[in-house]
Amino acid sequence: MNQFLIFLIAFSFNTTSKEQWTEVNTLDETIVLDLKYATKDNFVKEKLYDCPRCFLRPDVAKAVIAAHKELKKKGYGGLKLFDCYRPRPIQRKLWKILPDDRYVANPDKGSMHNRGSAVDLTIVDKKGKELDMGTEFDYFGPEGYHSYTKLSKQVLTNRKLLRETLAKHGLHHIKTEWWHYSYRAKQYELSDWVWGCNKK
Numbered sequence: 001m002n003q004f005l006i007f008l009i010a011f012s013f014n015t016t017s018k019e020q021w022t023e024v025n026t027l028d029e030t031i032v033l034d035l036k037y038a039t040k041d042n043f044v045k046e047k048l049y050d051c052p053r054c055f056l057r058p059d060v061a062k063a064v065i066a067a068h069k070e071l072k073k074k075g076y077g078g079l080k081l082f083d084c085y086r087p088r089p090i091q092r093k094l095w096k097i098l099p100d101d102r103y104v105a106n107p108d109k110g111s112m113h114n115r116g117s118a119v120d121l122t123i124v125d126k127k128g129k130e131l132d133m134g135t136e137f138d139y140f141g142p143e144g145y146h147s148y149t150k151l152s153k154q155v156l157t158n159r160k161l162l163r164e165t166l167a168k169h170g171l172h173h174i175k176t177e178w179w180h181y182s183y184r185a186k187q188y189e190l191s192d193w194v195w196g197c198n199k200k
């Protein structure tokens with residue numbers, strides 16, 4: 001293949017990925033990133049991402065930023081993101097470590113994270129401290145459910161604030177994970193695209 005062709009393919013791939021994906025913190029750098037799968041501090045205790053970057057489909061990223069700004073206006077620090085788009089090759093790695101669909105989506109079916117339309121997050125106060133949501137991120141048990149009410153009044157208020165703020169911007173909760181929200185106004189395809197670590 002000649003070099004011009006290679007350039008063309010590389011250029012078109014780059015353009016496509018830019019149209020399909022938004023790196024969330026490029027829209028607002030005050031949003032806090034704490035991408036647990038880029039560290040060993042996660043429920044499988046393995047580092048799955050080469051570097052911590054948060055990509056979402058453009059409309060989803062805009063919705064997250066709108067919610068973040070609303071929380072800041074109310075006096076909070078805004079949102080802290082634990083996980084965003086998760087490429088399917090990474091989902092396969094996760095499935096290899098824990099092939100149990102109670103905790104991990106089967107990569108052949110894929111999940112909203114593999115479509116770039118789900119995000120795991122919490123709220124931080126002005127000093128950047130996480131609000132008490134009753135459990136850690138990725139706590140798999142009834143205490144992590146929205147329906148679980150044997151929690152302090154403050155925890156229930158914090159979860160409600162998260163639910164209501166995100167719902168206003170089209171991000172909906174699921175029953176079993178207080179930290180997981182997905183954007184359902186549009187359908188997106190499963191994706192195998194993996195981000196690079198060189199930001200140029």
Ligand SMILES: [Zn+2]
Nearest residue numbers: 118119120180
């Ligand atoms: Zn999630």
